[in-house]
Amino acid sequence: MLNTFVVYVENKPGVLTRVASLFRRRAFNIDSLTVGRTEKPEVSRMTITVDADYDQARRIEANLYKLVNVLLVENITSEPSIVRDLAMIKVAATHEARSHVLELASVFRARVVDVAPESLTIEITGDEDKIDGLLEVLRPYGVLEMVRTGIVAMRRGSKSSVLAAAASTPAPDVDHGDASYSV
Amino acid sequence: MKTGAQIIWECLEREGVKHVFGYPGGAILPAYDALKHSKIHHILVRHEQGATHMADGYARVSGDVGVAVATSGPGATNMVTGIATAMLDSSPIVCITGQVGSKLIGSDAFQETDITGVTLPITKHNYLVTHASEVARTIREAFYVARSGRPGPVLVDITKDAQQTSCEFDWEAAKPQLPGYRPDLSPEPKEYEQALDLIQNAKRPVILAGHGIIISGAMREVRDFAERAGIPVALTLLGLGAFPASHPLNLGMMGMHGEAWVNQAIQEADLLLAFGMRFDDRVTGNLKTYAANAKKIHVEIDPAEINKNVKVDVALVGDLREVLHELLPKIETIDRSEWLDNIDRLKGDSAVRDIQNLPDSGHLYAAHVIHDLWHETRDADTVVVTDVGQHQMWEAQYYKHERPRSLITSGGLGTMGFALPAAIGAKVARPEAEVWVVCGDGGFQMTMPELATIVQENLKVHIAIINNGYLGMVRQWQEFFYEKNYQATPLLNPDFAKLGEAYGIRSMTVSKRSQVVPAVRSARQHDGPVLINFRVEQEDTVYPMVAAGASLHDMIRRPSPLVETADDE
Numbered sequence: 001m002l003n004t005f006v007v008y009v010e011n012k013p014g015v016l017t018r019v020a021s022l023f024r025r026r027a028f029n030i031d032s033l034t035v036g037r038t039e040k041p042e043v044s045r046m047t048i049t050v051d052a053d054y055d056q057a058r059r060i061e062a063n064l065y066k067l068v069n070v071l072l073v074e075n076i077t078s079e080p081s082i083v084r085d086l087a088m089i090k091v092a093a094t095h096e097a098r099s100h101v102l103e104l105a106s107v108f109r110a111r112v113v114d115v116a117p118e119s120l121t122i123e124i125t126g127d128e129d130k131i132d133g134l135l136e137v138l139r140p141y142g143v144l145e146m147v148r149t150g151i152v153a154m155r156r157g158s159k160s161s162v163l164a165a166a167a168s169t170p171a172p173d174v175d176h177g178d179a180s181y182s183v
Numbered sequence: 184m185k186t187g188a189q190i191i192w193e194c195l196e197r198e199g200v201k202h203v204f205g206y207p208g209g210a211i212l213p214a215y216d217a218l219k220h221s222k223i224h225h226i227l228v229r230h231e232q233g234a235t236h237m238a239d240g241y242a243r244v245s246g247d248v249g250v251a252v253a254t255s256g257p258g259a260t261n262m263v264t265g266i267a268t269a270m271l272d273s274s275p276i277v278c279i280t281g282q283v284g285s286k287l288i289g290s291d292a293f294q295e296t297d298i299t300g301v302t303l304p305i306t307k308h309n310y311l312v313t314h315a316s317e318v319a320r321t322i323r324e325a326f327y328v329a330r331s332g333r334p335g336p337v338l339v340d341i342t343k344d345a346q347q348t349s350c351e352f353d354w355e356a357a358k359p360q361l362p363g364y365r366p367d368l369s370p371e372p373k374e375y376e377q378a379l380d381l382i383q384n385a386k387r388p389v390i391l392a393g394h395g396i397i398i399s400g401a402m403r404e405v406r407d408f409a410e411r412a413g414i415p416v417a418l419t420l421l422g423l424g425a426f427p428a429s430h431p432l433n434l435g436m437m438g439m440h441g442e443a444w445v446n447q448a449i450q451e452a453d454l455l456l457a458f459g460m461r462f463d464d465r466v467t468g469n470l471k472t473y474a475a476n477a478k479k480i481h482v483e484i485d486p487a488e489i490n491k492n493v494k495v496d497v498a499l500v501g502d503l504r505e506v507l508h509e510l511l512p513k514i515e516t517i518d519r520s521e522w523l524d525n526i527d528r529l530k531g532d533s534a535v536r537d538i539q540n541l542p543d544s545g546h547l548y549a550a551h552v553i554h555d556l557w558h559e560t561r562d563a564d565t566v567v568v569t570d571v572g573q574h575q576m577w578e579a580q581y582y583k584h585e586r587p588r589s590l591i592t593s594g595g596l597g598t599m600g601f602a603l604p605a606a607i608g609a610k611v612a613r614p615e616a617e618v619w620v621v622c623g624d625g626g627f628q629m630t631m632p633e634l635a636t637i638v639q640e641n642l643k644v645h646i647a648i649i650n651n652g653y654l655g656m657v658r659q660w661q662e663f664f665y666e667k668n669y670q671a672t673p674l675l676n677p678d679f680a681k682l683g684e685a686y687g688i689r690s691m692t693v694s695k696r697s698q699v700v701p702a703v704r705s706a707r708q709h710d711g712p713v714l715i716n717f718r719v720e721q722e723d724t725v726y727p728m729v730a731a732g733a734s735l736h737d738m739i740r741r742p743s744p745l746v747e748t749a750d751d752e
Contacts (some may be wrong), residue, residue, distance in 0.1 A: 010363060014311075018303060025304045055490050062487035068308040068328060071363040 002031060003057045004083065004153050007046040007064060008038070008071040015069045019046065022067060028052060028060055032150035043071065047152045080156040086123070086149045087131045088113070092142030093120040101141055108134040119144055127151075187315035188217035188346040191279065194322040195223060197354055200250050202226060202241065202611050204234040208254025209294060211281030213346035226611060226640055229632035231258050233604035235265020235336075236630070238276040240608030242269070243591045244566055244616070246400075248329050249276045249608060255283055256294030259340070260301065264598060266336045267305040271595025272421060273398060275334035277325045285313040285342040298340050307335030313342050316350040319357035327359050332366025333485040334398060368486065370499040370506060377497045378480050379513055385454035385478070387522045388414045391437065391466075394421035394594070395459015395484065395503050397587040402426070404507035405458060411511070413519040415526060417445045419460050420579055421594040428583035434526065438466035439729045440576040443738050444529040446729065450736045451525075452477045459483065459503045462492040463595065468735035482506050547696055549574055549649045549719045553581040555699040556619065556647065559707070563617045565589060566609050570602035570622035573655035576725045578621050600629030603646070607633060610642045617645070617707070624650040624676050634686040637712050645706050646688075646714040648679050651721045659724050663739065683714035694718040 009015045016035055023030050031049040038045045052060060057075055064073045093101045098120065105112060105122050108130065114121035124134055128151060135143065185193070191214050195203065204226045207215045218225055228234040231253040238249030253259055259280040269276045283292040299309045308328045310321045318341065325337040382388065396405050402425055409416050409432045416426045417437040426433055434445045446468075449455065455477045460466070467473045470492060479495040481488070482503050489498040499506050553574075556567075567582055568591040569575045575592055584590050591609055593601040602622040610618040627648050637644050658672040683690030689709055693702045693716070706713035726741035 014299070017300070021303050055494070058489075059487060059491060062485075062489070065363075065365070066307075066485070066487055068361060068364045 001051070001053070001077070003050050003052050003060070003075055003077045004081070004151070005046075005048045005050065005060070005064070006074045006076055006153060007048060008073075009044050009046060009067075010069040010071060011037070011042050011044045012069060015044065016046075018067050018069060019048075019064070022063055023048075023050070023060075026059075026063055028056065034150040034152050036152070047150070049151060074155075076153060076155055081153050082156060083127045083151050083153045084125055085128050085131050085151045086125045087135070088121055088123050088147050089135065089138060089143060090114075090119050090121045090145040091138050092118060092144055094118060097141050101138065104134070104137050110134060184349040185352040186213070186217065186347060186349050187312075187318045187341065188213040189220070190315065190318045190350075190352050191322065191341070191346070192217055192221035192223060193352065194319050194354070195250060196221065198322070198326045199247065203250040203252050204228050204237040204241075204608065205252030206231050206234060206254070206258060208258045208281065210255035210283055210343050211252060211258070211279075211346075212254075213343060214252070214279070214281065214341070225252075226607075226636065228604070229635050230630065231261035232265050232600065233607075233630055233633045233636065235262045235276065235278060236268065236598075236601050236604035237608035237611070238278070239265060239269045239272075239274045239601075240568060240591055240605030241612040242274050242276050242334075242608075243272075243605070244588050244609040245612040246398075246588070247275075247612070248326055249274075249612075251276060251278045252280075253278070254281045254294065255298070255340075256296045258294075259298035260296055262338075263301065263305065264596075264600075266302055266338065268593050268596045268598040268601060269336040270305045270307065272593065273334050273394065274336070275329040276336045277322075277329050278336060278338040280338065280340045281346070282311065282340045282342045284344045286344070288313075288342070298338065302338050305336070306338050307333075309338040309340070311340045311342075312345050314350075315345050315348045318345060319352060319354060320359065323357055324359040324361060328361070328364065366484075367502070368484070369501045370509075374497060374499055375509060375513075378499055379510065381454055381478050381480060381497060382412060382456070383515060383517070386519070387452045387525075388412070388454040388456060388519070389434070389448055389452045390414050390416045391419070391449070391455055391457045391460050392416050392422040392425050393419045393458060393460025394425075395482075396422060396425035397459075399459060399484070399503040401459070401504035401507055402587050404504055404511065406430070407511055408507055408514060411514045411516055413517055413523070414456065415448065415523060417441070417449060419463070419466055419594070420592065422460060423579060424584035424587045424589045427585045429585060432523075436579050438463075438735075439468070439731075440580065440725050440727070441466075442530075442580075443727050443740065444526060446735045446738065447529045448526045449474050449477075450734075455479045457481045457483070457495070458507075461485075461488045464492070464731075467492060468729045468733055468737070472734040472736075474735075545695070547694055547699070547717065547719050548723055549577045549651070549717070550581050551696050552647065552649060552699055552717045552719065553577050553621070555696075556621070556703055557582040559700060559703045560617060560619065561585075564615065565617045565619060566591060566606075566613065567619045567621055568592070568602050568606035568609055570620075570626035571597045571599045571656075572623045572626060573651075573659065573723070573725050574621055574623045574649035576656075577649075580725075599623075599626035602626060603630050604633045604636075606644050606646075607636055607640070607642060610644050611640070618643075620644060620646040622646070622648060623655060624648055624652065624674055624679070625654045627679070628676075631682070634683065634688060634714075638687050642712060643710070644712050646683075646712070648714070648716050649719055650676065650679065650716050651719050651723065652676065653721060655723075656725070658722070662722070662724065663728070663730065679714065679716040683716075688712045688714050690714040690716065692716040692718060
């Protein structure tokens with residue numbers, strides 16, 4: 001099954017390589033990986049989806065924690081969460097097809113972001129199924145180009161990731177910089 | 184103000200480093216230039232791989248962090264095998280490499296290699312340092328990461344300009360900042376209860392004793408636990424010495440070349456207590472049939488090892504010593520004599536016809552050499568450092584280790600060429616110990632230039648080459664699994680005794696059983712290093728053996744009787 005991990009890492013050079021390399025060498029297959037900034041400049045946030053069974057998912061989590069730069073790992077697969085992917089789809093839209101394409105875009109609540117004589121570029125945000133759905137109905141018109149960001153995910157409700165937990169275990173002689181990493 | 188180069192040595196001193204093993208070159212020259220003001224003793228190696236194995240041997244024998252130094256490019260890449268060796272066997276070493284100037288990085292400059300990229304999967308962590316101001320904190324972090332939790336190698340790559348430029352040095356301010364690193368984990372109370380429940384109800388338990396016992400310093404606790412609970416102890420290769428060989432509850436080594444009764448006991452067990460071991464394929468054999476009727480308790484510091492190879496019923500993630508401290512007061516003494524008697528019967532059924540007791544028939548077997556070496560040195564403070572192959576398994580079978588850190592060997596990676604340099608590291612760490620290299624004629628030739636290091640440092644290291652003129656373990660696999668097609672395994676060797684003499688090392692050749700003890704005695708009495716070339720039976724085989732992928736109880740046994748034993752007379 002597809003597992004979704006939210007991984008907080010130190011915002012340092014090479015950390016993405018460390019994470020990606022881990023998945024490669026332990027033969028875990030990444031379905032999607034996104035990385036971006038967070039509310040803390042020193043912390044980056046990754047959303048990783050991986051096809052894994054329960055035991056594999058546990059091992060992925062444990063292996064991620066072995067990376068010194070990984071602050072917190074949350075498997076939010078079975079938790080209520082908001083999952084978003086963004087796609088830009090360039091569709092062949094000649095005069096006669098144009099209104100059909102616009103109609104479909106509107107049904108999916110997608111936005112047209114570029115118009116050219118022979119094509120329309122549509123931007124859509126949503127979960128992966130929604131984007132797959134739009135893609136499916138646009139295909140007959142001719143998809144010229146498509147790009148997807150990969151998913152980002154966040155838990156629903158007021159419960160937020162307790163990043164502080166990642167920094168709160170004291171170790172002898174080590175300044176974990178609790179204050180600067182707590183959320 | 185101090186230069187980055189000065190800060191390197193000052194930080195090493197503050198971390199307690201007394202010796203480093205290294206090899207200079209362009210990008211690390213500023214650091215070498217600053218070495219003259221340091222109290223640290225630098226040991227010049229002959230190849231950077233040797234430096235890493237020396238640091239590794241140093242770490243394994245002392246429990247302290249070993250340090251290796253090399254230049255950029257080829258110097259750094261030569262370290263790769265030694266770093267991977269330390270990684271697989273959880274050995275704490277810190278490797279410091281020079282790197283081209285920070286402005287040249289990425290330009291394919293002379294002797295530039297992306298060594299942090301190269302070593303990323305084989306280090307516990309690594310660093311690229313481009314400013315002098317980062318040197319102190321990085322080295323402190325490197326030592327902390329290397330020695331804490333499950334130990335491992337850390338590489339610190341320092342650009343030439345970071346060594347040359349100056350900055351304020353403040354040790355106190357340079358505290359490690361590792362917000363995500365949590366080496367200190369402890370089990371939950373309910374996990375302890377589950378474990379205790381399994382232990383109290385077990386009828387046929389076996390302790391699987393691994394390297395983690397030695398790393399954690401839990402020898403006393405494991406012994407108390409085994410004695411109080413009346414549970415026999417089987418050891419992994421790297422666990423040898425963690426539990427005294429002469430202890431009545433000691434079964435011996437498990438796994439591919441473990442004794443048959445040990446593996447049989449594991450297969451018949453109803454509870455396995457894995458203490459600081461990771462169910463390597465060399466100890467489990469076929470996982471589908473491995474200890475099929477046993478519940479399993481895994482005490483392990485690395486959460487990523489839980490359920491990796493063998494699914495366990497209870498995992499106690501934490502430092503072994505602390506976990507056992509928690510468990511010990513609650514362990515009830517249970518009479519398990521029926522189970523122990525049963526194992527004794529297994530032993531009687533399957534005890535190998537021990538060739539160590541063979542009468543001297545003119546043939547010299549490696550087992551003779553190991554047995555006699557053990558017999559002569561067992562009362563001394565002896566450290567045996569082995570290479571990889573048949574001799575390694577014979578050492579594990581016939582040298583009875585009573586104390587931890589008395590056997591140093593490359594287990595996980597199986598690195599040929601490990602023994603000689605690792606023994607140098609061991610001797611430097613513990614000059615008072617009697618250090619013996621036991622290696623094959625193949626592996627010896629992989630790192631034998633380090634003989635010069637022994638001589639230059641005037642180290643009294645004894646070298647026993649178990650010379651059978653073959654890459655013996657590979658030949659054995661060819662014999663069993665490739666219809667004796669001995670491709671690329673026969674060796675045409677130099678005269679090792681002459682070679683030793685050329686280095687100025689007292690050397691001798693032994694080809695008869697009767698010469699073994701006198702040779703060992705004369706080596707021990709000699710004031711300096713000695714090399715003994717033992718010409719042993721060429722096509723001898725390590726028995727018993729579980730073929731790769733076979734079930735643990737499915738062992739290839741010694742053809743019996745191979746030759747007449749002493750008892751047959």
